[in-house]
Amino acid sequence: MKRALIVVSHGSRREASNEEVRRLSQQLSIHQLNSFDDVSAAFLELAEPSIPDGVAAAIERGADEVTVLPYFLSAGRHVTQDIPAEVDKARRQNQDAVIRIAPYIGRAPEMADIVLRMAEDNQ
């Protein structure tokens, strides 16, 4: 079983912002807590690869189980509708792989602590 993680963000016209998410996925791939064989980034719009292309690429590199993690802070339309629709596309195109959606990052209970720490650091 080879497991891939795909971190999905919205995508920005500002390429530096897309690079930030690609850099995060590189950091994750060498992170001491990481147990995924393959970590990459994908985007809902405005940047490449799309979710179906990112999933297809991970499967080409050997993954048979893919976790798509919405790198979003709140459960807006993108999280509740657009990402599930793109993942459904990817599932139809890759019927031998297991493709899951993880909870969006904003659901993590640590968020409140982090907001307060970032706000205080600034004083």
Next chain:
Amino acid sequence: MKRALIVVSHGSRREASNEEVRRLSQQLSIHQLNSFDDVSAAFLELAEPSIPDGVAAAIERGADEVTVLPYFLSAGRHVTQDIPAEVDKARRQNQDAVIRIAPYIGRAPEMADIVLRMAEDNQ
């Protein structure tokens, strides 16, 4: 000195998503680590209040120092241009208050750990 924290998110057509950010700001106001006298939410677009309206309301409630925290994961155009422009508007309208912008939440070094934990929880 009375200090206010305003958590700014993008704003969504889906009201449940805006409520999520308002709920976070309520949680923050009673959080054990919180040292702000006043915590509220504001939105860049699609939801109320706007940043200038949120800042004005905090000042009306007695704040003389306001920290605006961009609740965004990457430094796209909203973080680098749109929020600073809205904060400048608020500064021009409230010249007696100190209004700062905190780093955006995605800059927190804990993000990588949280992504991996959320992705693993899903297995």
